Amino acid sequence: AQTVTQSQPEMSVQEAETVTLSCTYDTSESNYYLFWYKQPPSRQMILVIRQEAYKQQNATENRFSVNFQKAAKSFSLKISDSQLGDTAMYFCAFRPNFGNEKLTFGTGTRLTIIP
Amino acid sequence: DTEVTQTPKHLVMGMTNKKSLKCEQHMGHRAMYWYKQKAKKPPELMFVYSYEKLSINESVPSRFSPECPNSSLLNLHLHALQPEDSALYLCASSQVGVRLGSYEQYFGPGTRLTVT
Numbered sequence: 001a002q003t004v005t006q007s008q009p010e011m012s013v014q015e016a017e018t019v020t021l022s023c024t025y026d027t028s029e030s031n032y033y034l035f036w037y038k039q040p041p042s043r044q045m046i047l048v049i050r051q052e053a054y055k056q057q058n059a060t061e062n063r064f065s066v067n068f069q070k071a072a073k074s075f076s077l078k079i080s081d082s083q084l085g086d087t088a089m090y091f092c093a094f095r096p097n098f099g100n101e102k103l104t105f106g107t108g109t110r111l112t113i114i115p
Numbered sequence: 116d117t118e119v120t121q122t123p124k125h126l127v128m129g130m131t132n133k134k135s136l137k138c139e140q141h142m143g144h145r146a147m148y149w150y151k152q153k154a155k156k157p158p159e160l161m162f163v164y165s166y167e168k169l170s171i172n173e174s175v176p177s178r179f180s181p182e183c184p185n186s187s188l189l190n191l192h193l194h195a196l197q198p199e200d201s202a203l204y205l206c207a208s209s210q211v212g213v214r215l216g217s218y219e220q221y222f223g224p225g226t227r228l229t230v231t
Contacts, residue, residue: 044119045222050217103220105157
């Protein structure tokens, strides 16, 4: 069974600053994907970024990038030039590449961007 | 069209009522999911349908009854619920295939259910 841990329940940062959200996971799988999902207040959950475990290069999507450390089982999300619209709950999630369709979520980090 | 729609947005029901939640997607996805989400918590998986067949039931009480009438539609039938079942119910869909792990799940906005 997989576990995903997010050790920062809440974070806040000034607008335009950079913030890093932490995520660690535990698995015996060798082939898997990691995801960061964003859930803004009263709005639907959307995918921010994904990383395949076999790829050494860290994924980036505009202002969002990850620091994937496979040996350490760490998958942090960096948000650069943070904007008010980044205020949301962020969930780290794990899914093996083979097997069933289950996505394992972490407990979430509530991020607030301060104007 | 990358949208998953859910109706109703809000639902208040008594413990003796029978109601249904509806979810629809037109992205050609063959996997559909029901999640339950309590405030400030991650979504908890309830059911997964793959190719219109129930593939995962996470030991959900029988007062929740899922149904997948076709590849675009997913229902959740509710009966004799308890106040602790009050939550946000999320539907999601995704592709199914060899590279299962890579496929993004697209979430709907959810139905906020209150059981009185």
